[in-house]
Amino acid sequence: MAQKIKLSTIAESLGVSTATVSLAxxxxxxxxxxxxxxxxxxxxxxxxxxxxxxASLRTSRSGIxxxxxxxxxxxxxxxxxxxxxxELDRNRQTFILSNHYDSVEKQRTFLETxxxxxxxxxxxxxxxxxPRDDLLLAENNGMPTILxxxxxxxxxxxxxxxxxxxxxxxATNHLIGLGHRVIAMIGGTDQTxxxxxxxxxxxxxxxxxxxxxxxxxxxxxxxxxxxxxxAAVNFLSMPxxxxxxxxxxxxxxxxxxxxxxxAGLVPGRDISVTGYDDLEEASIATPALTTVWNGQSEVGRMxxxxxxxxxxxxxxxxxxxxxxxxMRIRQSTAPLHPR
Amino acid sequence: MAQKIKLSTIAESLGVSTATVSLAxxxxxxxxxxxxxxxxxxxxxxxxxxxxxxASLRTSRSGIxxxxxxxxxxxxxxxxxxxxxxELDRNRQTFILSNHYDSVEKQRTFLETxxxxxxxxxxxxxxxxxPRDDLLLAENNGMPTILxxxxxxxxxxxxxxxxxxxxxxxATNHLIGLGHRVIAMIGGTDQTxxxxxxxxxxxxxxxxxxxxxxxxxxxxxxxxxxxxxxAAVNFLSMPxxxxxxxxxxxxxxxxxxxxxxxAGLVPGRDISVTGYDDLEEASIATPALTTVWNGQSEVGRMxxxxxxxxxxxxxxxxxxxxxxxxMRIRQSTAPLHPR
DNA sequence: TCTGTTTATTTAAACGCTTTAAATCATGTC
DNA sequence: GACATGATTTAAAGCGTTTAAATAAACAGA
Numbered sequence: 001m002a003q004k005i006k007l008s009t010i011a012e013s014l015g016v017s018t019a020t021v022s023l024a025x026x027x028x029x030x031x032x033x034x035x036x037x038x039x040x041x042x043x044x045x046x047x048x049x050x051x052x053x054x055a056s057l058r059t060s061r062s063g064i065x066x067x068x069x070x071x072x073x074x075x076x077x078x079x080x081x082x083x084x085x086x087e088l089d090r091n092r093q094t095f096i097l098s099n100h101y102d103s104v105e106k107q108r109t110f111l112e113t114x115x116x117x118x119x120x121x122x123x124x125x126x127x128x129x130x131p132r133d134d135l136l137l138a139e140n141n142g143m144p145t146i147l148x149x150x151x152x153x154x155x156x157x158x159x160x161x162x163x164x165x166x167x168x169x170x171a172t173n174h175l176i177g178l179g180h181r182v183i184a185m186i187g188g189t190d191q192t193x194x195x196x197x198x199x200x201x202x203x204x205x206x207x208x209x210x211x212x213x214x215x216x217x218x219x220x221x222x223x224x225x226x227x228x229x230x231a232a233v234n235f236l237s238m239p240x241x242x243x244x245x246x247x248x249x250x251x252x253x254x255x256x257x258x259x260x261x262x263a264g265l266v267p268g269r270d271i272s273v274t275g276y277d278d279l280e281e282a283s284i285a286t287p288a289l290t291t292v293w294n295g296q297s298e299v300g301r302m303x304x305x306x307x308x309x310x311x312x313x314x315x316x317x318x319x320x321x322x323x324x325x326x327m328r329i330r331q332s333t334a335p336l337h338p339r
Numbered sequence: 340m341a342q343k344i345k346l347s348t349i350a351e352s353l354g355v356s357t358a359t360v361s362l363a364x365x366x367x368x369x370x371x372x373x374x375x376x377x378x379x380x381x382x383x384x385x386x387x388x389x390x391x392x393x394a395s396l397r398t399s400r401s402g403i404x405x406x407x408x409x410x411x412x413x414x415x416x417x418x419x420x421x422x423x424x425x426e427l428d429r430n431r432q433t434f435i436l437s438n439h440y441d442s443v444e445k446q447r448t449f450l451e452t453x454x455x456x457x458x459x460x461x462x463x464x465x466x467x468x469x470p471r472d473d474l475l476l477a478e479n480n481g482m483p484t485i486l487x488x489x490x491x492x493x494x495x496x497x498x499x500x501x502x503x504x505x506x507x508x509x510a511t512n513h514l515i516g517l518g519h520r521v522i523a524m525i526g527g528t529d530q531t532x533x534x535x536x537x538x539x540x541x542x543x544x545x546x547x548x549x550x551x552x553x554x555x556x557x558x559x560x561x562x563x564x565x566x567x568x569x570a571a572v573n574f575l576s577m578p579x580x581x582x583x584x585x586x587x588x589x590x591x592x593x594x595x596x597x598x599x600x601x602a603g604l605v606p607g608r609d610i611s612v613t614g615y616d617d618l619e620e621a622s623i624a625t626p627a628l629t630t631v632w633n634g635q636s637e638v639g640r641m642x643x644x645x646x647x648x649x650x651x652x653x654x655x656x657x658x659x660x661x662x663x664x665x666m667r668i669r670q671s672t673a674p675l676h677p678r
Numbered sequence: 679t680c681t682g683t684t685t686a687t688t689t690a691a692a693c694g695c696t697t698t699a700a701a702t703c704a705t706g707t708c
Numbered sequence: 709g710a711c712a713t714g715a716t717t718t719a720a721a722g723c724g725t726t727t728a729a730a731t732a733a734a735c736a737g738a
Binding site: 362397 | 724
């Protein structure tokens with residue numbers, strides 16, 4: 001790198017003004033075709049690198065979109081991110097990613113960073129306990145915000161997520177239909193809207209079937225394989241002897257199945273297990289996991305689309321967008337075994 | 340947002356110059372304590388947001404570090420990223436992430452974006468087939484580069500990765516020690532340095548034990564669970580009747596074990612399987628996976644550290660840093676069964 | 679009171695780009 | 709040849725920071 005090539009370097013070498021060069025490189029119709037070609041060739045020849053900071057300082061558009069989720073390592077979010085990435089890529093936006101691990105502080109720090117960088121907008125799955133001010137921090141500073149996966153009551157921010165109550169009811173009804181009566185619900189928390197909705201979906205489905213709801217059968221816990229794995233002991237030693245488990249998500253379900261196998265039982269025969277999300281992994285688990293598709297790809301795609309539209313100036317009127325989950329029946333659930 | 344608060348807004352409201360404000364906010368000893376306090380209070384009161392683009396335009400330091408890997412959804416990279424994240428966080432650097440999915444074009448586009456944004460440096464696990472020019476694209480434009488996980492021959496760029504040949508030899512020797520003689524190697528490619536090293540480690544271990552190497556026993560394939568799962572059919576129908584498999588990584592091993600179970604056999608009893616990486620998941624798989632720890636956390640931490648040091652001006656002399664893998668023996672391997 | 683030092687603050691010039699009004703050029707018409 | 713018209717090009721004013729150099733203020737020593 002001999003020396004920094006900038007617009008003026010090109011301009012001087014060609015005897016035109018920087019204005020012309022700037023215009024030419026961005027295909028403005030104001031500059032003559034021949035000039036444009038000459039300029040583009042020269043730019044290439046000199047190895048010109050567009051300086052976005054300078055441009056963005058001038059235009060106050062950065063081409064950067066921030067994305068915050070709980071944990072990108074969690075395949076559920078990873079699948080959403082994949083969809084966001086592909087949509088943003090198509091629109092030549094750079095995206096900056098961060099985990100908040102449900103730390104409100106880490107989330108705020110990240111939002112502040114985005115503000116400092118002049119991010120054009122942000123897509124976030126808010127950390128548990130996010131104060132209202134933080135949620136609006138971006139929006140109030142001119143950075144449009146879209147929520148995904150988790151929603152916040154009474155807030156006018158576009159939100160995209162699966163219909164949890166409906167989805168869990170699908171899974172619960174499936175088990176009830178197979179004859180199960182003692183059904184536990186494993187994993188997750190009741191501190192998020194998602195958590196409350198899911199529990200509600202489970203409760204409603206049981207009630208509608210005339211099955212009494214026993215709060216002891218609700219075993220909250222980490223939303224990970226490890227969490228499901230560790231819940232197995234507790235689950236198997238319950239005096240109520242549940243014959244089936246509705247799990248918070250696929251990870252918990254797979255962990256639970258591993259735990260059940262360790263105990264010498266066969267999931268999908270001795271115990272029925274449902275997952276939630278339908279991760280890529282669900283279909284190759286052993287036994288293949290009966291689960292509920294939670295629309296990750298749709299959530300990601302639609303959220304990104306919504307943000308891009310908003311940036312382009314369009315104004316949507318609806319805030320909450322619920323994606324309808326769908327049942328995926330595989331081998332981890334079976335009719336209640338006569339014992 | 341009434342109107343943008345900038346340095347000059349604060350300056351005017353306090354009757355000082357913007358220079359003083361700038362200095363004060365960054366704790367320069369050049370400004371008097373009383374003035375500094377006054378300024379900081381005012382900044383907070385007005386809700387001032389530091390404009391990094393402007394600062395970075397001026398200083399040509401952005402505080403941004405780019406990170407490119409094959410696929411952040413792959414837990415192997417995710418574990419590395421976790422370590423990088425925590426190291427960079429500690430040093431208040433923002434990081435921008437991207438997958439290249441082994442597309443040289445996507446990788447180049449990302450590198451160009453980083454250059455445009457004025458990224459301070461880049462940590463990359465180069466895509467298969469990355470041309471030399473691309474590898475040096477960043478470096479040649481003043482953006483220090485660190486390579487991780489994959490290395491490139493004859494190139495003076497600091498590289499951090501596990502010692503693959505040594506690690507795979509560990510796994511292979513472990514199986515040989517258990518009495519296995521027909522050992523397949525499943526998954527992965529021979530197009531990367533990693534691939535060649537791993538195959539070499541496997542071959543060398545076999546040779547050293549006086550076992551003839553049968554190239555048919557090498558089944559390359561995707562480095563995913565799906566890949567391992569699909570390889571099972573092929574693996575189980577081989578005329579050579581392998582009794583053990585050295586897998587490219589844990590994902591392939593877990594997929595393979597799933598496939599073996601589907602066929603009614605029991606991994607860890609009928610067939611011995613080793614993984615590679617020691618992902619969090621390895622220990623909760625059923626059976627718990629015997630594998631080789633590949634130092635993900637170390638690779639990430641050291642790579643980030645090296646980049647930060649380089650940015651701080653220190654000059655390291657060594658280029659290739661090999662992390663020594665370690666054997667983790669669990670239940671997926673067992674002494675050769677008399678049949 | 680004057681000079682020299684130290685401390686505190688300000689001035690002014692970048693950093694590299696975009697944008698728009700105004701200037702220049704080329705062309706065609708009468 | 710004068711003039712209108714349309715096509716190109718350019719000058720200049722920022723965008724919000726940082727920083728070297730200049731200035732001002734305060735203080736001490738003689």
